[in-house]
Each structure stands twice: as C-alpha cells, then as structure tokens.
Amino acid sequence: MKGGILKLLIVVVGLNIFFAYIGLYFLPQSESRPPKETKIEKGITQEDLIAVGEQIVFSKGQCMVCHPVKVEVGMRAPAISTIGAEMEKSAKERNMKMENYVFEALVDPSAYIQKGFENMMPSIHKPPTSLTDGELIAVAAYLQSKGAKVTISYPESVPILKEEIDKEAKKGGK
Amino acid sequence: MADVSPSKSLIKGVIKLTLFLGIGFAVLFILNKVLAAPTEDGYRFFPVIGSRVWVWVIAQLHLNFAAFVLGVPIFAVSMEFIGWRRNDERLDRIAYDFTKLFTLAYTLTAAVGTILLISLPVLYPKFIDHLMKILGPTWWVYVVVMYVETLVCYYYFYSWKQMKGNKKGKHVALGGLLNIMGMTMLLITSAWVGYMTTPGGVSDTGELINRWHAIKTYMWIPLSLHRLVANVVFGAGIAAAYAAYRFITAENDEQRAYYDWMGYTSAMISIGFSLILPGVGYMLGVEIYTFNEQMGIQLMGGFFAWLWVMQAILIGAILMFVNYYLWISLNKMPGGERYFKYVKFLFIVNLLSYAVWLTPHSIALSLEEARRMGAYHPVLGSLGVMASKNTAVVVSYMATFLSFTIFKISNKEPVVSWAKLGHAIRAFVIVGSTVAAIAIGIYSYMVTSAVRVKILSPIQFGIFFLSIIILFVLDSMMYKGAKIIGEPKWGKMPERSQYALIGITVTFTWLMAMMGYMRSGGRQFWHVYGIMKDTSPDAYLPTHGYAAVVSSIVTVIFFALIGLLFWSIMKLEKASEKGGAKT
Numbered sequence: 008m009k010g011g012i013l014k015l016l017i018v019v020v021g022l023n024i025f026f027a028y029i030g031l032y033f034l035p036q037s038e039s040r041p042p043k044e045t046k047i048e049k050g051i052t053q054e055d056l057i058a059v060g061e062q063i064v065f066s067k068g069q070c071m072v073c074h075p076v077k078v079e080v081g082m083r084a085p086a087i088s089t090i091g092a093e094m095e096k097s098a099k100e101r102n103m104k105m106e107n108y109v110f111e112a113l114v115d116p117s118a119y120i121q122k123g124f125e126n127m128m129p130s131i132h133k134p135p136t137s138l139t140d141g142e143l144i145a146v147a148a149y150l151q152s153k154g155a156k157v158t159i160s161y162p163e164s165v166p167i168l169k170e171e172i173d174k175e176a177k178k179g180g181k
Numbered sequence: 182m183a184d185v186s187p188s189k190s191l192i193k194g195v196i197k198l199t200l201f202l203g204i205g206f207a208v209l210f211i212l213n214k215v216l217a218a219p220t221e222d223g224y225r226f227f228p229v230i231g232s233r234v235w236v237w238v239i240a241q242l243h244l245n246f247a248a249f250v251l252g253v254p255i256f257a258v259s260m261e262f263i264g265w266r267r268n269d270e271r272l273d274r275i276a277y278d279f280t281k282l283f284t285l286a287y288t289l290t291a292a293v294g295t296i297l298l299i300s301l302p303v304l305y306p307k308f309i310d311h312l313m314k315i316l317g318p319t320w321w322v323y324v325v326v327m328y329v330e331t332l333v334c335y336y337y338f339y340s341w342k343q344m345k346g347n348k349k350g351k352h353v354a355l356g357g358l359l360n361i362m363g364m365t366m367l368l369i370t371s372a373w374v375g376y377m378t379t380p381g382g383v384s385d386t387g388e389l390i391n392r393w394h395a396i397k398t399y400m401w402i403p404l405s406l407h408r409l410v411a412n413v414v415f416g417a418g419i420a421a422a423y424a425a426y427r428f429i430t431a432e433n434d435e436q437r438a439y440y441d442w443m444g445y446t447s448a449m450i451s452i453g454f455s456l457i458l459p460g461v462g463y464m465l466g467v468e469i470y471t472f473n474e475q476m477g478i479q480l481m482g483g484f485f486a487w488l489w490v491m492q493a494i495l496i497g498a499i500l501m502f503v504n505y506y507l508w509i510s511l512n513k514m515p516g517g518e519r520y521f522k523y524v525k526f527l528f529i530v531n532l533l534s535y536a537v538w539l540t541p542h543s544i545a546l547s548l549e550e551a552r553r554m555g556a557y558h559p560v561l562g563s564l565g566v567m568a569s570k571n572t573a574v575v576v577s578y579m580a581t582f583l584s585f586t587i588f589k590i591s592n593k594e595p596v597v598s599w600a601k602l603g604h605a606i607r608a609f610v611i612v613g614s615t616v617a618a619i620a621i622g623i624y625s626y627m628v629t630s631a632v633r634v635k636i637l638s639p640i641q642f643g644i645f646f647l648s649i650i651i652l653f654v655l656d657s658m659m660y661k662g663a664k665i666i667g668e669p670k671w672g673k674m675p676e677r678s679q680y681a682l683i684g685i686t687v688t689f690t691w692l693m694a695m696m697g698y699m700r701s702g703g704r705q706f707w708h709v710y711g712i713m714k715d716t717s718p719d720a721y722l723p724t725h726g727y728a729a730v731v732s733s734i735v736t737v738i739f740f741a742l743i744g745l746l747f748w749s750i751m752k753l754e755k756a757s758e759k760g761g762a763k764t
Contacts, residue, residue: 015680018687022684022691023733026733027729031726034490038721039722041721069475136475
C-alpha cells in the first residue's frame, strides 16, 4: 500500500514536472507586451511615414493576425503585398478618392467588403486596437505604398481622416 | 459522517457557509483598513509572487473545485435514478460514493472561494468596483443560490439512508434540484467571465446601458455549455482518480473489484462526455470570432498558437492513457484475448493522428517573426492547419471509440441471425466514416476559411457523431441476448492500469489550468476587453514556460488538497466502521 502511494505521488508530481518541462524547453519563449503609442511628428517625410506605418501594421495594429504578407489560398483578408493596387482599383470602381477609400477601409471597414472576403474587420480607431490619428495616417500611407502612388501625408491628410471618422460615427457603427 | 441527521446537516451547512462568508467579509474589511490605499490607477500588490500569479493560482484552484462539485452531481443523480428504476444496489452505492466525494469537497471549494473573495477586491479594487457597478445584482443572486445549493447538497447526502424505499423518488428529485442550482451558479459565473471577455451592454467608456445585455454576452451560453460538459469530464476524472487511489490502497478483493468497476465507470463517463467537448468548444470559438475576429484569430493562431500544440500533446496523452487502460482491461474479459491482434493497428492510427495533431502551424511566435518568414512555415504550414488537425482529432477519437467497443463486446458472442451482416455494417461504418473524414479534410485545403469553418468542419464532426451513434445502436441490437463467454473479472487488473487513470486526471487538470489561462489571456492587456485597460505592471502575457510552471504548481496544489480529501474520507469511513455506523 505504501509503495502504491509513493508511485501515485511520483505519477502526479512527475507528470506535472514533465508538462512544465515541455512548456519551458519545447515551446518558444517570448512575452507579449502592450503596444506603445507611436508619436508622429509634423512634417514627417513620406518615406518615414511609410516606415512607421509598416511597424504599426506588424505590431500595434495586429493586421498580420488576418492579413497575410503574400497572396495565398484560403486567405481570410487581402494580402498586404498588393493591397495598395487592390484599393486603388476598388476606389475607382466606387468613384471615390483614394485617400477617402483607404481611411474608410480603416475606420469603417464594413462600408465596403472586397469580393471573396467576409465582413470581419473591426474599426481600428476604436478599442481594442485604438490607433491614433497619426498612426492611422501612417498605416494608410504604408498600405498605399503597396502598389499605388502614395498621396497621404501628415498632417495634411488629417481632415480627410476626420471626415471618414465622422461619417462612421454618424452611422453608429460598432 | 453520514450519522448526522438531515435536519442537523442543514444547520451545519448554514453555519459553515455563513462562517466562510463572515470571515471573508471581516478579513476584507480589516485589510482595507490596514493596508495602504491602492495606487492611483487602482491596484495593490501581493508580496513576492505579485498579484497576478496569486489570483491566477487561487482562481484556478477555486475553478477546479467548483468544476468538481458542479460536475459530479450530474452523473451521480443520473446513476441514482437508473439504480432506483432498475433496483440496482450497486449503482445506488456508486452514486452514494460520488455524492460523498462532492459533498465533502464543498468545504474545500468554499475555503478557496473565500480566499478569492478577499483577494480580488483587495488587489484589484477599481476593476471589482467596475464589475459590481455593471453586474452587482448577479453577485447577490449568486450568494442566495450558493446558500440554497449548499443546503440542498447537505440534505441530499445526509438523507440518503433515510430516503430509501418509497421516498427514493423524492430523493432523486432533490438531486435534480441540486443540479438546477449548480447550473444556475454556472450561468452566473459564466456571465462574469463573458462580460470581461466579450463585453456588451455598456458604452465605450464602460457606462452601463443595459444590464441584461451585459449578462447576455456572446460568450455567455457557449461558455456555460462548454463548462457544463467539461465539469462532467473533470468530475468523472477525479472520481476515477479516487477509485484508483482506493484500488491501490484496497485491503481485500471485494474492495479491489468495486473500485476497479468504479474507476472504469468514472473513466468512461469522463471520456464519453469529452467527445462532446470539441463540438461545444467549436461553438464557443465561433461566438468569440463573431464578437471580434481579431480576438479569435489571436487566440487560435497568434500568440497562443503554440499552446494549441501543447493542448494537442495533452489530449493526445489522455487518449493514449485511455487506450492503454482499455487494452489492459481486455485481460480481465474472458474472450478478450481474441482482440489483442487489433490493438497494434489502433496504436499506429493513434500515433499517426497524434503526430499530425502535434504539428504546429508556424514555428513563429510573434507577428514580427511571421513577417520575416512570410507568415507560415513552408512545410509545417500545410500540415499544421485546422483542416488536417480536425481530421486527426476525428480519426483518433474514432480509434479510441473502437478500443471502447472492443472492450465492451470482448466477452460476448452475438446470437442474432444477421450477426455476419452486422459485422459487415460495422466495418463499413468505421472505414466509410474515416475515409469521409479524411476526404473532407483534404477538400478543406481547397476552399476559403469561411467555408471550412462554417460548413466542412461541422460536417466532419457530424459524420463522427453519426457514426458512433450508428455503431452504438447497431451493437446494442446485435449483442442483445448475446452469449456471454464469461463475466468481467473486476479487480483482476494490474496496479499499473490505475496509474493510467491517475494520468488521465492529472493531464486533464493541467489542461484545464492551461485553457483557463488562455481564455483569460485572450483579453491580452484588458480587464474588460476594449472597455477597461489593465494598467498594472502585470499587463502583459508571460512566456509559455512561465504559464506552464504556474499550471503545474496549481495542479500539484490541487492534487495535494484532493489527496487530503480522499484520505479524510477513508479516515471517516474507518471511524464510522469502528463506531458501528454505516457510511
């Protein structure tokens, strides 16, 4: 009986040590820290704006959770590498200015869904993503740079962004 | 213990619960007076290990005990009912033993719950104030239901002997009431978690708009269902561990035979109900995706992607333990040796499925890494997707169901005239459903994720459930009045089989701790997702290794307490035997 209890203890403690060992030594180790706000300075060059936008797309924006880098079968959302060109095409189809279209896609994504995709993108100026105006402009410039001419700049594009945010607020979107 | 009269047991229950609540509120009051005021953003800090780890450990321990005391009554009462209708004393005895377990576990549940009751408002006052503002009335309903549940539980257990015979129906009804109370508590606590993760009924700044909407969140019902099923799986697992403990410490063959049967029954309830878990887990996942696609994807394929590999390791281990247990069990079945030759094939099928299940989608941990390598690993990316994993899960569950079927029929010979046709139908259903599941898995690569998630995966699981229902009905008809080669030799099991049962329960408990962490971690750096930010120094997700160590610590503490419970039951039984009273 005593031997049985000892074996039982070994099984319980041993399995727990084994699982902790797998967690410690077989799984990759990294922490996930809350994103920091990126300050965009007035008069920032478009190259720098695009670089900042790229950083946000792959970090605070969490765009990579759904958007693949390259086109792939069964993708949930349009691929980043060609997204500027796709947006330009859709803006023309909808007879919209490119800047308005890009901002609308960020703050009111349900307004227009590209064919073949589902309505699943949240408005990223709202929680939990909560990008600031400057960050939204940087992201928009980066997206434009993927196959279209970059026309968005900071702070010149702020009024167009505000226009789209106001439109979304009036719609009472989530 | 059972020599307490039912009416006295009610007084005992009220005193115990009031004492715990009283101590909880008194300590809370004193600590709020004695301790320094919380920081400006509403935090106090637990010494050495920090507030997060402290609450993490206590909350998970409380959740484990709560799962146990809510899960076991479901099948205990069902068994009492069946035992009563069939006039089966053995079923009544096992139902009574299950009831003994959860009744005595109530004290531990309340003790850990009291520590949690003190810890949360002391360490996270601002967050708890917010929760009380939004869901406060539900907390008071919870307290009332807790009293009623405890009283019903005590009365149910302590009146067992007195309410035999013509009062049995009333006693079973009492058990039904106990389960209704348990489910109400489950619904209330799931509403709290649901609000934190998928909030509703409040403005962007957290002002209450509609309390009912704050209760009825996306997560509420699917989480409750998932917990309900998981509680039964977990509760039955602990009961199996208890039986294994009693088998190992048994002093005679009669005890060994009874606890072998109890262990087998509990383990099969646990595994049987676990078959439903992927389905209700899927429903929960769909609701999370519907609430916020980003949260869903972050949980499934973002930072937590590797923990799904860990989950696969754990569930695969559980299935291996179960299959091993069933294969050893063939030794106690007269005629079981005829089926040994199939075991190696089932082992290979399980092993291959396990390997696919374990394949990670990407070896990247962060989005930065994913970007560098082009989102997914070129080789693992194609095997590590849900299309192949779902298929592997279905196939390995099918193999485990077959192990169970083999055990069940191993000591029987069908006598029906259509037995050959029956065997052919069985083979067709097994092969056909497996081929269909694999074909759907392959086709899933060629469609959009929406079609796979919403159409193909449910069909795949549907085929599995349909086939096990067909097999179950077929075997029931085919083996009705079958020739029995010999009765199972309960108790004639090697001791190592019992460690497999313990292994199932330890692994499941660890899995619960990890999944609890993932469910909570899905909110990332939010107390209430998108509404109330976590601004404490703990507002980050730790490494997987760190989370694994905490999960192990929780599981070891839980088993130490459960071991204490098992030991106390044996002590009380011995004391009752010495005193001449029956337990």
